[in-house]
Amino acid sequence: MKVAVLSGKGGTGKTLVSVNLASVAKESLYIDCDVEEPNGHLFFKPKNYASESIAVKIPISDEKLCSGCRKCVEFCKFNALAFIINKLIVFENVCHSCGGCILLCPEHAFREKDKPIGQVQYGVSENVTVMTGVLNPGELSGVPIIKKLLQDIVNGPELIMIDCPPGSACIVMESIKDADYCILVAEPTLFGVHNLNLVYELVKLFKKPHGVILNKCVEGENPAEKFCIEKDIKVIGQIPFDSALGTLNSNAQISVRENKKYHDLFSSILQVVTQEGSHETVTNP
Amino acid sequence: MKVAIPVDDKSMSTSVSQSFGRTPYYLIYDTDSKESVFLDNSAIASQGGAGIKAAQTIVDSNINAIITPQCGENAAEVLKTANIKLYKTINFSVQDNICALNDGKLPVLEDIHPGFHGHGGN
Numbered sequence: 001m002k003v004a005v006l007s008g009k010g011g012t013g014k015t016l017v018s019v020n021l022a023s024v025a026k027e028s029l030y031i032d033c034d035v036e037e038p039n040g041h042l043f044f045k046p047k048n049y050a051s052e053s054i055a056v057k058i059p060i061s062d063e064k065l066c067s068g069c070r071k072c073v074e075f076c077k078f079n080a081l082a083f084i085i086n087k088l089i090v091f092e093n094v095c096h097s098c099g100g101c102i103l104l105c106p107e108h109a110f111r112e113k114d115k116p117i118g119q120v121q122y123g124v125s126e127n128v129t130v131m132t133g134v135l136n137p138g139e140l141s142g143v144p145i146i147k148k149l150l151q152d153i154v155n156g157p158e159l160i161m162i163d164c165p166p167g168s169a170c171i172v173m174e175s176i177k178d179a180d181y182c183i184l185v186a187e188p189t190l191f192g193v194h195n196l197n198l199v200y201e202l203v204k205l206f207k208k209p210h211g212v213i214l215n216k217c218v219e220g221e222n223p224a225e226k227f228c229i230e231k232d233i234k235v236i237g238q239i240p241f242d243s244a245l246g247t248l249n250s251n252a253q254i255s256v257r258e259n260k261k262y263h264d265l266f267s268s269i270l271q272v273v274t275q276e277g278s279h280e281t282v283t284n285p
Numbered sequence: 286m287k288v289a290i291p292v293d294d295k296s297m298s299t300s301v302s303q304s305f306g307r308t309p310y311y312l313i314y315d316t317d318s319k320e321s322v323f324l325d326n327s328a329i330a331s332q333g334g335a336g337i338k339a340a341q342t343i344v345d346s347n348i349n350a351i352i353t354p355q356c357g358e359n360a361a362e363v364l365k366t367a368n369i370k371l372y373k374t375i376n377f378s379v380q381d382n383i384c385a386l387n388d389g390k391l392p393v394l395e396d397i398h399p400g401f402h403g404h405g406g407n
């Protein structure tokens with residue numbers, strides 16, 4: 001079962017939830033899709049480390065073949081091409097590697113070159129296989145890295161935890177596309193509700209079964225919980241605002257491996273996730 | 286010499302627009318004939334690369350110089366490749382900037398910003 005963990009903004013506890021759920025399972029695969037700032041590996045400190053470079057295709061125009069018809073310039077919806085003083089300029093950082101210009105060129109003036117944009121790292125931490133996507137600083141989109149991370153996991157272990165990037169943009173859509181269940185992590189504030197609503201709208205659009213984990217819970221009213229009741233979203237777990245958990249986490253320790261209370265808490269959450277995710281119908285349409 | 290200024294409206298009383306790539310219009314001023322025309326900026330609705338597309342339009346309109354409060358690096362690369370001069374506005378008044386240009390008092394735009402790329406700006 002593939003379980004994606006999302007939140008509308010950073011710092012709500014996606015990595016806390018994904019790392020601990022992956023660790024509490026008998027055997028699992030943890031995939032860090034937060035390629036702009038992957039941090040799951042800081043907790044797992046994976047061994048048997050290996051890595052693979054990821055590249056995208058960038059068009060190069062042959063000046064001698066280019067007739068200056070500008071069909072490619074007009075076609076490019078990303079405006080990655082300009083034709084200045086009889087010469088085509090390709091803006092590599094704007095190009096989305098769609099290949100349209102190459103297909104369209106009547107003179108076949110384009111060829112492609114590989115442009116490295118990051119890497120995928122592999123390792124093992126006890127019962128967890130760890131995969132980490134890393135996007136090089138300054139690159140426009142981590143989507144090709146996420147595609148690579150998620151394409152080879154057909155024969156993975158029973159539980160696959162996908163730690164998503166924050167927000168609800170393309171890169172998150174790519175991360176949850178094949179997920180069987182989505183966990184939305186929410187903070188107990190009005191701001192938290194706004195961010196929760198962003199990812200809630202997204203998983204509804206993708207018709208994914210989903211549930212909410214309320215993180216940093218304190219005594220008193222929880223606007224995020226109220227939102228879940230109003231929208232009839234299942235709350236699958238509550239994590240207290242606890243200094244012991246905060247200390248473990250800020251020391252890059254995995255709570256379920258250090259603390260029985262949190263081992264039990266995440267075990268029970270995983271049980272709910274497993275039940276919810278194995279339903280064939282959409283539980284929260 | 287033909288000069289382009291990003292502006293908010295199609296009138297001579299309009300003010301200079303904050304953005305080069307996503308301005309709604311350009312005022313094209315001819316320093317020889319003293320005539321002005323307005324040019325629509327089709328790049329304003331672009332998802333990305335607005336500066337590149339806008340700069341291409343400027344190049345295709347045979348403009349010799351730009352007067353703008355700021356300019357992103359991609360647009361600047363296009364403009365510089367086409368040997369278009371970049372001047373920095375002194376305020377938001379179109380007239381003041383044209384006068385300053387005629388008097389040779391406009392500073393050259395040197396601080397090219399890295400672009401906003403969908404992250405707001407201004």
